Amino acid sequence: MNKNKEKNFWFRLKKDFGKNGSLYLLMIPVLAYFVLFCYLPMYGIIISFKDYSPRLGVFGSEWVGFKHFIEFINSPSFLPLIINTLRISIVTLCIGFPAPIILALLLNEVKSVKLGKVIQNCTYVPHFISLVVVCSIIRMFTADTGIIGSFYNAITGNTGNMLNDASTFIPIYALSNIWQECGWGAIIYLAALTGIDQSLYEAAEIDGAGKWRKVINITIPSILPTIIIMLIMRMGRMMNVGYEKILLLENSMTKEVSDVLSIYNYRRGLVLQQWSYSSAVGLFNTTINLLMVFMANRISRKVNNTSLW
Amino acid sequence: MFARPKFLVLYERGNNMKTLLIRKKQKGKLQKESLGERIFDFFNVVFLIAISIIAVYPLWHVFCASFSDATAIMGKSGAILYPFSGDGSLAMNIDAYKKAFSHPLILTSYWNSILITGVATTINIILTALCAYVLSRKGMMLKKFFTVVITLTMFFGSEMIPRYIVYTKILNLYDSMWVLILPGAINVYNMIVMRTNFESIPESLFESARIDGAGHIKTLYRIVLPLSKPIIAVMVLYYAVAHWNDWFDASIFLQDRNKFPLQLVLREILIQNDTASMNGASDVEGLSETIKYATMIIATVPILCVYPYLQKYFTKGVMVGAVKG
Numbered sequence: 001m002n003k004n005k006e007k008n009f010w011f012r013l014k015k016d017f018g019k020n021g022s023l024y025l026l027m028i029p030v031l032a033y034f035v036l037f038c039y040l041p042m043y044g045i046i047i048s049f050k051d052y053s054p055r056l057g058v059f060g061s062e063w064v065g066f067k068h069f070i071e072f073i074n075s076p077s078f079l080p081l082i083i084n085t086l087r088i089s090i091v092t093l094c095i096g097f098p099a100p101i102i103l104a105l106l107l108n109e110v111k112s113v114k115l116g117k118v119i120q121n122c123t124y125v126p127h128f129i130s131l132v133v134v135c136s137i138i139r140m141f142t143a144d145t146g147i148i149g150s151f152y153n154a155i156t157g158n159t160g161n162m163l164n165d166a167s168t169f170i171p172i173y174a175l176s177n178i179w180q181e182c183g184w185g186a187i188i189y190l191a192a193l194t195g196i197d198q199s200l201y202e203a204a205e206i207d208g209a210g211k212w213r214k215v216i217n218i219t220i221p222s223i224l225p226t227i228i229i230m231l232i233m234r235m236g237r238m239m240n241v242g243y244e245k246i247l248l249l250e251n252s253m254t255k256e257v258s259d260v261l262s263i264y265n266y267r268r269g270l271v272l273q274q275w276s277y278s279s280a281v282g283l284f285n286t287t288i289n290l291l292m293v294f295m296a297n298r299i300s301r302k303v304n305n306t307s308l309w
Numbered sequence: 310m311f312a313r314p315k316f317l318v319l320y321e322r323g324n325n326m327k328t329l330l331i332r333k334k335q336k337g338k339l340q341k342e343s344l345g346e347r348i349f350d351f352f353n354v355v356f357l358i359a360i361s362i363i364a365v366y367p368l369w370h371v372f373c374a375s376f377s378d379a380t381a382i383m384g385k386s387g388a389i390l391y392p393f394s395g396d397g398s399l400a401m402n403i404d405a406y407k408k409a410f411s412h413p414l415i416l417t418s419y420w421n422s423i424l425i426t427g428v429a430t431t432i433n434i435i436l437t438a439l440c441a442y443v444l445s446r447k448g449m450m451l452k453k454f455f456t457v458v459i460t461l462t463m464f465f466g467s468e469m470i471p472r473y474i475v476y477t478k479i480l481n482l483y484d485s486m487w488v489l490i491l492p493g494a495i496n497v498y499n500m501i502v503m504r505t506n507f508e509s510i511p512e513s514l515f516e517s518a519r520i521d522g523a524g525h526i527k528t529l530y531r532i533v534l535p536l537s538k539p540i541i542a543v544m545v546l547y548y549a550v551a552h553w554n555d556w557f558d559a560s561i562f563l564q565d566r567n568k569f570p571l572q573l574v575l576r577e578i579l580i581q582n583d584t585a586s587m588n589g590a591s592d593v594e595g596l597s598e599t600i601k602y603a604t605m606i607i608a609t610v611p612i613l614c615v616y617p618y619l620q621k622y623f624t625k626g627v628m629v630g631a632v633k634g
Contacts, residue, residue: 012450013450013451016449016450016451019448020446020448020449020450022524022525022526023443023446023449023525024449024451026439026442026443026525026526027439027440027443027455029436029439030436030439030440030443030495031455033436033491033494033495034458034459034462034495036480036491037476037491037492037493037494038462039462040475040479040480041467041468041471041472041475041476042462042465042468042471043471043475044468044471044472044474044475044479045468045471047470047471047474048471052474054478057478058474058475058478058479103360106353106356106357107357109349109350109353110353110354110357111350115354118361119357119358119360119361122360122361122362122364122365123360123361123364125364125365125368125613126364126365126367126368128550128612128613128616129368129554129609129612130553130554130556130572130575130608130609131554131556132554132556132572132575132576132579132580132608133371133575133579133605133608133609135579135580136575136579136580136601136605137367137368137370137371137605139579139580141367147370147387147388150387179363179364179367183364210343210345210346211346211349243557244556244557247557248576248580262469265469265470266469269469269470269473270469270470270473270561275470275474278470279468279470279471279474282468282469282470282471283468286465286468290464
């Protein structure tokens with residue numbers, strides 16, 4: 001029975017190759033790309049369970065099981081890394097997540113089409129500027145001679161660059177994130193706003209609802225599913241603080257707050273060349289990220305029937 | 310699990326402020342606006358204009374500083390509203406640009422960036438279109454399998470270290486420009502958007518093409534791509550900006566300074582020079598402040614030039630997405 005089925009499958013596949021052969025042919029370069037550049041590195045993750053040495057190669061190195069994971073969890077830097085990662089993540093989430101929603105709601109109230117478009121396009125601009133340029137602008141502005149830095153120093157009586165101070169590092173990181181991504185992030189909420197049935201507003205107006213009431217009772221509930229989906233995705237990235245921006249902003253004075261998992265991973269791997277150990281750190285991080293997505297998704301499905309898939 | 314994410318559709322639709330506002334106009338006026346609402350509207354607009362100014366000001370600051378007098382800029386700590394000369398009056402000074410463009414490293418890296426962005430974006434578009442086309446065709450037996458295989462890469466397989474090992478040790482791409490071009494040739498999100506777009510093309514067009522004896526490549530080239538110009542323009546923007554702005558991959562995979570892209574050189578000039586933590590790069594030390602500003606503008610201008618031009622397509626590409634969504 002089983003054998004028959006299998007034969008049937010191969011037979012059908014052969015027939016399909018005959019019929020859609022040129023489609024399969026077109027797929028070859030695409031599949032080659034995915035195998036070489038996505039699945040091969042995925043397979044390379046096995047080095048986290050081995051003692052990788054460049055001489056023996058990925059396949060020849062010796063298996064060591066969970067040695068590197070245990071070493072990482074028992075290392076003294078484990079807890080500070082987790083705390084730093086969570087701290088940066090939570091701060092950026094708390095002030096960065098509502099910002100595009102508020103911007104979208106305010107843009108929604110603008111009456112003039114032209115003005116709305118101009119404002120929208122202005123707020124997009126920072127999204128397209130490269131991170132290197134953005135970070136050097138941040139460095140210049142927050143230096144003791146820069147616009148923000150000199151103002152801050154005049155108020156607080158501090159001296160020196162704001163970025164050299166661990167206490168101002170995270171606010172600068174989070175606020176500059178808002179500056180760069182708020183406008184672009186608002187797009188999705190604006191989209192959700194276009195989908196609201198206008199007759200709801202008319203009905204509310206007939207009932208005598210003012211602007212505020214309409215926002216509270218119609219607008220916000222209507223875009224709530226979008227907000228939740230975005231929140232789930234954001235929660236999934238909770239332990240995933242990118243290394244690029246921190247690499248460009250950090251210095252030796254901010255290490256106590258700016259050393260996050262991805263930076264540790266980068267430094268242990270690419271700088272100190274502890275390949276297997278850092279690969280294990282990375283895998284640990286990815287696993288937690290995935291678990292977070294699944295968890296957030298499950299919770300939101302239970303609570304209000306919205307989920308990613 | 311692998312259905313097309315809903316937020317993608319929304320994402321496309323949201324670019325289109327127009328639909329939002331047209332709908333608003335149709336709404337008609339049932340109520341006269343109260344004084345409170347008018348005051349709110351006024352402050353709302355003022356606030357949003359302030360936000361827009363904050364969004365673009367830093368770039369304007371850098372722009373003005375790059376055209377200003379090199380010594381005058383040193384002592385300035387406040388806002389810069391226009392390019393100025395030594396006595397504070399409005400003046401355009403292009404010395405910084407002359408110096409920046411005569412710097413050999415900046416020049417070669419600029420050319421490298423153009424080359425990488427051009428080649429990589431071309432490959433991106435070809436492969437993404439191929440993949441999207443095949444997955445948008447009906448009746449292929451392994452279509453579902455391919456879709457799962459491809460979508461899985463969105464969740465796994467972007468680990469930094471295994472990627473580094475595999476690319477350098479197995480694929481032998483260390484210190485080759487291809488390492489900035491080939492990985493990431495297909496962005497799965499972009500591919501899904503494109504596929505949805507292709508699926509919205511009427512089936513009858515494909516049928517008539519088949520009757521006329523056109524193969525798949527010809528159909529893709531003659532029918533699908535011309536009909537999808539707007540979405541392709543948007544994809545070109547996304548891919549090109551990503552390649553143009555990338556510095557990290559170049560910093561870990563490249564060693565030969567003559568292959569460096571602009572962003573990496575920019576990082577040395579702007580950031581590492583600043584922290585004085587690097588050695589072996591004496592050729593970028595001692596550049597004056599204005600040259601830093603000038604290189605920042607040089608690096609940003611191509612994007613700002615292309616963006617308004619592609620924006621025309623932007624709204625159109627978005628409209629197509631909206632109909633489908």
